[in-house]
Amino acid sequence: xxxxxxxxxxxxxxxxxxxxxxxxxxxxxxxxxxxxxxxxxxxxxxxxxxxxxxxxxxxxxxxxxxxxxxxxxxxxxxxxxxxxxxxxxxxxxxxxxxxxxxxxxxxxxxxxxxxxxxxxxxxxxxxxxxxxxxxxxxxxxxxxxxxxxxxxxxxxxxxxxxxxxxxxxxxxxxxxxxxxxxxxxxxxxxxxxxxxxxxxxxxxxxxxxxxxxxxxxxxxxxxxxxxxxxxxxxxxxxxxxxxxxxxxxxxxxxxxxxxxxxxxxxxxxxxxxxxxxxxxxxx
Amino acid sequence: xxxxxxxxxxxxxxxxxxxxxxxxxxxxxxxxxxxxxxxxxxxxxxxxxxxxxxxxxxxxxxxxxxxxxxxxxxxxxxxxxxxxxxxxxxxxxxxxxxxxxxxxxxxxxxxxxxxxxxxxxxxxxxxxxxxxxxxxxxxxxxxxxxxxxxxxxxxxx
Numbered sequence: 001x002x003x004x005x006x007x008x009x010x011x012x013x014x015x016x017x018x019x020x021x022x023x024x025x026x027x028x029x030x031x032x033x034x035x036x037x038x039x040x041x042x043x044x045x046x047x048x049x050x051x052x053x054x055x056x057x058x059x060x061x062x063x064x065x066x067x068x069x070x071x072x073x074x075x076x077x078x079x080x081x082x083x084x085x086x087x088x089x090x091x092x093x094x095x096x097x098x099x100x101x102x103x104x105x106x107x108x109x110x111x112x113x114x115x116x117x118x119x120x121x122x123x124x125x126x127x128x129x130x131x132x133x134x135x136x137x138x139x140x141x142x143x144x145x146x147x148x149x150x151x152x153x154x155x156x157x158x159x160x161x162x163x164x165x166x167x168x169x170x171x172x173x174x175x176x177x178x179x180x181x182x183x184x185x186x187x188x189x190x191x192x193x194x195x196x197x198x199x200x201x202x203x204x205x206x207x208x209x210x211x212x213x214x215x216x217x218x219x220x221x222x223x224x225x226x227x228x229x230x231x232x233x234x235x236x237x238x239x240x241x242x243x244x245x246x247x248x249x250x251x252x253x254x255x256x257x258x259x260x261x262x263x264x265x266x267x268x269x270x271x272x273x274x275x276x277x278x279x280x281x282x283x
Numbered sequence: 284x285x286x287x288x289x290x291x292x293x294x295x296x297x298x299x300x301x302x303x304x305x306x307x308x309x310x311x312x313x314x315x316x317x318x319x320x321x322x323x324x325x326x327x328x329x330x331x332x333x334x335x336x337x338x339x340x341x342x343x344x345x346x347x348x349x350x351x352x353x354x355x356x357x358x359x360x361x362x363x364x365x366x367x368x369x370x371x372x373x374x375x376x377x378x379x380x381x382x383x384x385x386x387x388x389x390x391x392x393x394x395x396x397x398x399x400x401x402x403x404x405x406x407x408x409x410x411x412x413x414x415x416x417x418x419x420x421x422x423x424x425x426x427x428x429x430x431x432x433x434x435x436x437x438x439x440x
Contacts, residue, residue, distance in 0.1 A: 103434045161434060164414075170379055229378055233387055234288065234328065235307035235416050240434030242415040243307055247378040252385070259385050263334050266387070270289050270328050270345055271338055 002152050004180050008189060010148050014094050016194050020045050021090040028083045028133055035079055039071045042086065051089045052082070060279040080133070084121070087137050088114060088279075094147045101153030102146060103240035107280075109147070112237030113140050114280045119269055120227035126265070127219065127255070137196075138203040139224045145187030145204075152179045157240070164244050171241035172208045184208050209248035222251040230266060236273075286311075286324045289345040293323035293357040297424040304418045305433070306374030308388035310347070310395060310411070311419045312354060313371040315426035316363035322423040323363075325354040329387070330394035347394035370404060371428055371440065373419050375411040388412065408440050 023041055027033040043049055049070055056067045056077060067073050074082050091113070098109040120139035124132050146153075153160060156178040163174035175182040188205035196204075199220070206215045207224050215221075225248060232243050257265075269276075284292045286303040294301060301324040303311045312325045325344060332339030332346040343349035355365065372395055375388040392411050399406060410417065410430055418431040431437040 157434070168379070232378060232416075233308040235305035235309060236288075238305050238307060238416045238433065242433055243376045243378050244414040245378055247380045247382075247385075249380075249382070249384065260334070262385050263329055263387070266328060267335050267338055267345060271342065273288055 002155065002179055007148065007152060007179070007181060007186070011186075011190050011193055014144070014147060014190065017087075017090045018045070018048070020048060021086055022195070024083055024086050025133055025137070028079065035074050036071075038079055038082070039069075039074050042070045042082070048086065048089060052085055055085055055089070055279065055282050058278050058282050060275040060282075062275070080130075083133050084117070084136050087133065087140060088117070091137075091140050091144075094144060098147050098150050101150035101157065101240075104237070108237035108239060109143060110237070111277075111280050112231055113143060115234075115236040115269075115276060116140065116142065116224075116227045116231045118276055118279075119230055119265070120224050122269065123223045123226055123255075123265060124220075126257075126261075127223065129219070129223075132220070134197065134200055135220055135223055138200050138207075138220070139227050141191065142187060142204050142207045142224060142228065143183060144190050145183035145185065148190070149175065149179065149181070149183045149186055161240075169244075170208065170246045171244040174244075209246050209251065217248075217251050217254060219254065222254045225251045226255060226257075226262075230262070230269070234266065234270070286326050288326055289328055289342050289350075291323065291325040291344045291350060291354055291357065293321065293354070293361060294423050295319065295321045295361045299423045300420060301423065302418065302420040306417045306419070307376050308374070308386075308391060310372060310374040310388075310391045311417070312351065312395065313373075313419055313421045313428055314354060314358055314363070315369045315421065315423075315428075316358065316367045317369070317426050318364070318367055319362040320423060320426070321358050321361040321363040322421050322426065323354050323358045324419070324421055325350050327351075327391070330390045347391060348398060351395070351398050365402075365404070368404075369407045369426060370399070371408045371419070371421075372406050373410045373417050373430055376413050376415055376417070379414055410440075 056073045095110045117136050117140035124135050159178045160174040163169045172182045188201050191201040191204045203221045286292045303326040309328050314323045327350040332349045339349045343353050375392040377388040415432045421428045429437045
């Protein structure tokens with residue numbers, strides 16, 4: 001058995017979300033904050049500014065003119081898009097280099113995370129929830145635990161794989177059994193350490209069903225569960241864990257989508273997949 | 284040549300290798316005519332174009348019932364003949380515990396079966412279902428294909 005203390009200690013090796021990201025989330029949530037204030041906070045961070053301008057000018061947005069300043073970006077794309085882009089650029093580094101264990105190609109976990117975040121935002125909009133950065137961020141970071149757990153998964157892969165194929169466990173359940181902790185639990189510990197809201201910590205922990213047996217599935221968690229499952233289904237950045245996760249009927253019922261609705265969500269996302277890939281490669 | 288999601292490629296270039304990555308519930312269909320050495324690969328997402336005819340017109344490879352005919356027509360244009368074509372079908376996986384609801388992999392598979400049955404096409408090799416994702420590769424010079432299930436090594440078929 002791998003020492004759990006060592007695994008948890010490895011959380012410290014991650015690069016935390018930049019402070020500016022936390023500050024920007026606060027500003028976005030504050031109805032009294034202004035666009036000018038937001039632009040100012042961003043422009044203090046040069047690397048972030050440069051990266052943001054590059055992404056704003058990508059074909060993902062297909063703008064007819066070049067954006068040259070953060071102020072312009074906020075005006076043209078709106079505060080919410082800009083906030084999401086900042087969160088993307090803050091999270092990228094930790095998720096880009098996960099390969100072993102989950103048998104991913106370089107950048108796959110990042111693709112998976114960005115696609116989930118965009119899908120979660122799309123699904124939230126269908127449920128009438130707009131501009132919810134918490135949903136976007138939770139979907140983006142829900143698998144951050146994999147970045148720490150990957151080495152252990154690689155070490156225990158044969159056992160995990162046996163538990164999945166022979167005993168019908170989900171990949172998460174098999175991680176827990178073989179290693180003593182799974183990526184969702186570990187992700188919640190990371191979120192806690194990074195001082196995310198209790199709600200976000202709970203969503204990351206429970207984005208796969210039944211980590212906490214008594215967890216009350218709120219709409220946000222259900223949205224992220226669905227975004228996760230649809231990404232798996234579409235095979236975007238999926239690794240050795242494949243589709244070996246549980247589908248939760250109760251969460252689906254809460255969302256109230258018909259099968260046709262789900263197909264529509266997939267088709268709509270499929271149509272913009274090329275632009276999404278562009279965003280993934282740039283951010 | 285990489286075949287993306289909702290995409291298709293057909294080739295008679297002897298140097299080319301067609302590949303599509305990470306089929307979850309999507310299905311990949313590889314066809315090959317050994318006489319004219321024409322290979323084709325389709326990666327579709329959803330069973331029926333009736334869902335959204337506008338999208339289907341814009342991107343026929345998104346759906347089984349518009350993508351499969353396009354795959355065959357494109358192969359015919361390079362001289363392939365239906366009766367000589369070898370057909371491989373992979374993908375159509377599902378999440379655990381779906382119990383019929385939203386089993387898109389199964390729906391996709393049934394759509395393929397229905398179209399092929401109507402058109403008297405026999406599937407030569409099939410690797411469908413389960414909770415895994417798959418990558419398929421087809422070599423145009425030989426018609427040799429390989430399937431890789433993630434976490435395992437590639438299988439020659």
